[in-house]
Amino acid sequence: xxxxxxxxxxxxxxxxxxxxxxxxxxxxxxxxxxxxxxxxxxxxxxxxxxxxxxxxxxxxxxxxxxxxxxxxxxxxxxxxxxxxxxxxxxxxxxxxxxxxxxxxxxxxxxxxxxxxxxxxxxxxxxxxxxxxxxxxxxx
Numbered sequence: 001x002x003x004x005x006x007x008x009x010x011x012x013x014x015x016x017x018x019x020x021x022x023x024x025x026x027x028x029x030x031x032x033x034x035x036x037x038x039x040x041x042x043x044x045x046x047x048x049x050x051x052x053x054x055x056x057x058x059x060x061x062x063x064x065x066x067x068x069x070x071x072x073x074x075x076x077x078x079x080x081x082x083x084x085x086x087x088x089x090x091x092x093x094x095x096x097x098x099x100x101x102x103x104x105x106x107x108x109x110x111x112x113x114x115x116x117x118x119x120x121x122x123x124x125x126x127x128x129x130x131x132x133x134x135x136x137x138x139x
Contacts, residue, residue: 009036012072017058017086018065025054025071032073036080042139045118046073046080049137052111053084061088079138082119086131092124093133 011032015024029050033043050071057063063086070085096112115135123134 009075010072011035011074012070014068014070016065017063017067017069021058021069022051022054025050025069028071029073032080036075038080039139042137046082046137049082049115049118049135052115053133056111057084057086057088061086061091063088076136079136081122082135082137084131084133084135087129088131090126090131094121094124 009032011028013024013028015021026047029047030043033046038046054069054071057069063069067087070083072081072083074081093112093115119135119137121133122136123132125132
C-alpha cells in the first residue's frame with residue numbers, strides 16, 4: 001500500500017452518509033481535479049469512481065445518515081491515490097461477487113466492475129470499527 005512520488009496536491013474531507021454524501025464527495029473530487037489540472041476524461045473517470053463508491057456505501061451498507069465517510073485524493077506520478085474510510089460492515093471489494101438479487105435497472109454489480117476496470121485496489125483493511133479502501137487510478 002502507499003503511493004510513490006506523491007505531489008503536494010491533496011484534497012481530503014469527511015462528510016455524513018446521508019442524502020448529501022455523493023454531492024459532497026463529488027464537490028471535493030471536482031476541486032481536486034481542477035487543482036491537479038486533470039484532463040477531462042481522467043477527471044470524469046475519477047468522479048464516476050468516487051460516485052460509485054460513495055453511492056454504494058449509502059445505498060447498500062445500511063449506514064445511519066450521521067455516519068462519517070472519509071475521502072482522500074492525492075496526486076502521484078501518473079495517477080491519483082484514493083482512500084475511502086467508513087464505519088460500514090466490512091466489505092472487501094476484491095472478495096465481492098456480483099449480487100443476484102438486484103433488478104437490472106439498478107445495475108446489478110456494474111459499479112464494482114467499472115471500478116475494477118478503471119482502478120487498481122491497493123489495499124483494504126478494517127480496524128477499530130472502520131474500513132479503509134485504497135485505490136490507484138492511473139491517468
